[in-house]
Amino acid sequence: xxxxxxxxxxxxxxxxxxxxxxxxxxxxxxxxxxxxxxxxxxxxxxxxxxxxxxxxxxxxxxxxxxxxxxxxxxxxxxxxxxxxxxxxxxxxxxxxxxxxxxxxxxxxxxxxxxxxxxxxxxxxxxxxxxxxxxxxxxxxxxxxxxxxxxxxxxxxxxxxxxxxxxxxxxxxxxxxxxxxxxxxxxxxxxxxxxxxxxxxxxxxxxxxxxxxxxxxxxxxxxxxxxxxxxxxxxxxxxxxxxxxxxxxxxxxxxxxxxxxxxxxxxxxxxxxxxxxxxxxxxxxxxxxxxxxxxxxxxxxxxxxxxxxxxxxxxxxxxxxxxxxxxxxxxxxxxxxxxxxxxxxxxxxxxxxxxxxxxxxxxxxxxxxxxxxxxxxxxxxxxxxxxxxxxxxxxxxxxxxxxxxxxxxxxxxxxxxxxxxxxxxxxxxxxxxxxxxxxxxxxxxxxxxxxxxxxxxxxxxxxxxxxxxxxxxxxxxxxxxxxxxxxxxxxxxxxxxxxxxxxxxxxxxxxxxxxxxxxx
Amino acid sequence: xxxxxxxxxxxxxxxxxxxxxxxxxxxxxxxxxxxxxxxxxxxxxxxxxxxxxxxxxxxxxxxxxxxxxxxxxxxxxxxxxxxxxxxxxxxxxxxxxxxxxxxxxxxxxxxxxxxxxxxxxxxxxxxxxxxxxxxxxxxxxxxxxxxxxxxxxxxxxxxxxxxxxxxxxxxxxxxxxxxxxxxxxxxxxxxxxxxxxxxxxxxxxxxxxxxxxxxxxxxxxxxxxxxxxxxxxxxxxxxxxxxxxxxxxxxxxxxxxxxxxxxxxxxxxxxxx
Numbered sequence: 001x002x003x004x005x006x007x008x009x010x011x012x013x014x015x016x017x018x019x020x021x022x023x024x025x026x027x028x029x030x031x032x033x034x035x036x037x038x039x040x041x042x043x044x045x046x047x048x049x050x051x052x053x054x055x056x057x058x059x060x061x062x063x064x065x066x067x068x069x070x071x072x073x074x075x076x077x078x079x080x081x082x083x084x085x086x087x088x089x090x091x092x093x094x095x096x097x098x099x100x101x102x103x104x105x106x107x108x109x110x111x112x113x114x115x116x117x118x119x120x121x122x123x124x125x126x127x128x129x130x131x132x133x134x135x136x137x138x139x140x141x142x143x144x145x146x147x148x149x150x151x152x153x154x155x156x157x158x159x160x161x162x163x164x165x166x167x168x169x170x171x172x173x174x175x176x177x178x179x180x181x182x183x184x185x186x187x188x189x190x191x192x193x194x195x196x197x198x199x200x201x202x203x204x205x206x207x208x209x210x211x212x213x214x215x216x217x218x219x220x221x222x223x224x225x226x227x228x229x230x231x232x233x234x235x236x237x238x239x240x241x242x243x244x245x246x247x248x249x250x251x252x253x254x255x256x257x258x259x260x261x262x263x264x265x266x267x268x269x270x271x272x273x274x275x276x277x278x279x280x281x282x283x284x285x286x287x288x289x290x291x292x293x294x295x296x297x298x299x300x301x302x303x304x305x306x307x308x309x310x311x312x313x314x315x316x317x318x319x320x321x322x323x324x325x326x327x328x329x330x331x332x333x334x335x336x337x338x339x340x341x342x343x344x345x346x347x348x349x350x351x352x353x354x355x356x357x358x359x360x361x362x363x364x365x366x367x368x369x370x371x372x373x374x375x376x377x378x379x380x381x382x383x384x385x386x387x388x389x390x391x392x393x394x395x396x397x398x399x400x401x402x403x404x405x406x407x408x409x410x411x412x413x414x415x416x417x418x419x420x421x422x423x424x425x426x427x428x429x430x431x432x433x434x435x436x437x438x439x440x441x442x443x444x445x446x447x448x449x450x451x452x453x454x455x456x457x458x459x460x461x462x463x464x465x466x467x468x469x470x471x472x473x474x475x476x477x478x479x480x481x482x483x484x485x486x487x488x489x490x491x492x493x494x495x496x497x498x499x500x501x502x503x504x505x506x507x508x509x510x511x512x513x514x515x516x517x518x519x
Numbered sequence: 520x521x522x523x524x525x526x527x528x529x530x531x532x533x534x535x536x537x538x539x540x541x542x543x544x545x546x547x548x549x550x551x552x553x554x555x556x557x558x559x560x561x562x563x564x565x566x567x568x569x570x571x572x573x574x575x576x577x578x579x580x581x582x583x584x585x586x587x588x589x590x591x592x593x594x595x596x597x598x599x600x601x602x603x604x605x606x607x608x609x610x611x612x613x614x615x616x617x618x619x620x621x622x623x624x625x626x627x628x629x630x631x632x633x634x635x636x637x638x639x640x641x642x643x644x645x646x647x648x649x650x651x652x653x654x655x656x657x658x659x660x661x662x663x664x665x666x667x668x669x670x671x672x673x674x675x676x677x678x679x680x681x682x683x684x685x686x687x688x689x690x691x692x693x694x695x696x697x698x699x700x701x702x703x704x705x706x707x708x709x710x711x712x713x714x715x716x717x718x719x720x721x722x723x724x725x726x727x728x729x730x731x732x733x734x735x736x737x738x739x740x741x742x743x744x745x746x747x748x749x750x751x752x753x754x755x756x757x758x759x760x761x762x763x764x765x766x767x768x769x770x771x772x773x774x775x776x777x778x779x780x781x782x783x784x785x786x787x788x789x790x791x792x
Contacts, residue, residue, distance in 0.1 A: 325686075328690040329690060330686050330689055349692055352690065352692040356690075357687070359683040359686065360683075361683060364682045364683040365682075365683035365684055365687050366684060367684040367702055367705075367706070368706065369705035378688075378691065379691060382691060382692060382693070423687075427691075
């Protein structure tokens, strides 16, 4: 066994007393095997990775168990012995390559550091070896890449450099902590292909941590499910996803979006509610010496029909959020807007009331200094409404009425997003723009939020412009799909026609990159 | 909120110190053991002891009594000047961050220009233009504080400007005043509060300087800064004369600084401990 964890428990000491993070975790990884570790946020999966790396925060208390790397218990080792192991025998790939690389050092310097330290190579030898390593992770022009700084390369390229560093000393074990979460779908899929190839070549063992079940199914030989610090089930992915034994696993798997499981059956036809014509969005202004940045959206025309759910998909930087910003008056644009066929000259109160927006991060979209009651009172004051409606608004999003007195930081991520939805619906809108509203949420919470949105739509007949990068999710709920790439609309077709229709090659690429549905 | 403030050690000490200062401000004349303006030529430079707890000055006046009476002319004025200056600076900085673009440039370059003039010089200029009086000195100190405060607030407000709750408010059709005062300002409050409390001590010193130059409080007032200025001449002869008002200023400043630290923790709604 490369890694053997026996009955390992971990607590964090807080002022409110010890909080259990890992509870009797046992798992093992054989040579050349990849174990997937799946869990929702707060399940302790990242704490486990840091426990293996022996880099726990100061308030961590280990109450028992052992972590063995090839038979040697890591828990008893001191600083020097651990430094000899980290980077040499255990490599790690982090979630966000933008923050895991030092912005003041060249990529080459960061890569050669491990080689010089652990393999005793000279600076010149390490540089040559590093160039070869970058070539192995399929980076074009590795010699030039070595001399670049992190800000000069894309997110996918950065993650490749991090992977090259992790593989540099041919470690026995590599820990992957959500390595593709910060990347967009297509880049993430390519990183996974690279990982599969490197694994075949080197036979390294891996611990692959993720919240995304379908992603784990693609890379892992066995999958362990972590629920609140406890491993509830462990099985090969094929078995786990077809015949889950544990109730929690079952719940997780049914929460994963599946394009064939349609959640919306009706087919609203009808007139255009919001009509966007030739929308062009540009950010920044031309300076004296700087030329203006290229347009984020170029001449996009799109209509959302009454009561319809329109999905808007594309990778990051494709301009989907800019459409939302233009339609809500947050970004200046050229082109025209029409609501119910009447052109919108200025964004007046009636328009703003009819078109509401819910943002991706409820942490940022709810003012931390306002209580829930204050947050919900604003749209009621602005658009007319009775403050006595607040308990009903909360009840509508299935939150208890006494939540009105709470502040956002006292709520969980899902609850915060429900408050944001309640705020949008307080205006009694006709169209709600949902900008990646479930991207920051766990799958089970995502499923509950989607269900809530559909229920609100049944009750109020609201139309949605649903912006996301998750094709599986979008195919479950939308009537039509619009695909954007580099600021342009490349496809607009009914959701049902997506698998069969002649689509733009980019749409095809996006579908292929999307993890295969499970369950 | 008060309970949370008192639970931090800094907050508790700060509150106690400032309570003492406030006590002196309110009941100072009643608490004073002697008449602060009673001259006693035989008791000139009387060292601290039984008769005069903190000694007597060059005219034989009781330093403790002068200190207690002087609190009233020193602390409220400094506090008011600081509040006026930092509040306008905070609003201006937040407004600048909210408006952005050309407006931001215009406001900040003007602020930079004002900042280029040293604070004391600016205060001197204003105080001498408007005339000698405590009120005018207050305005002068407040104006001198605005540019620095605008800069500090704007840097924090720029981060708040990018938050989605500001975007949500704009999308909702809120007015500029609401967004600046109710959405953004409370979220930049922490550094503003800390900066304010630190500046109270500056304000006390600035008032003292103005008084020393003859533009603030006038003798025989027992404003603390003026007392320090007068005692300077007798530093070797009667060090207690400068130590007492100097210590009072220092304790007030420390009190406000500690209060600032405590407030920063108590004002943070995220901190649930």
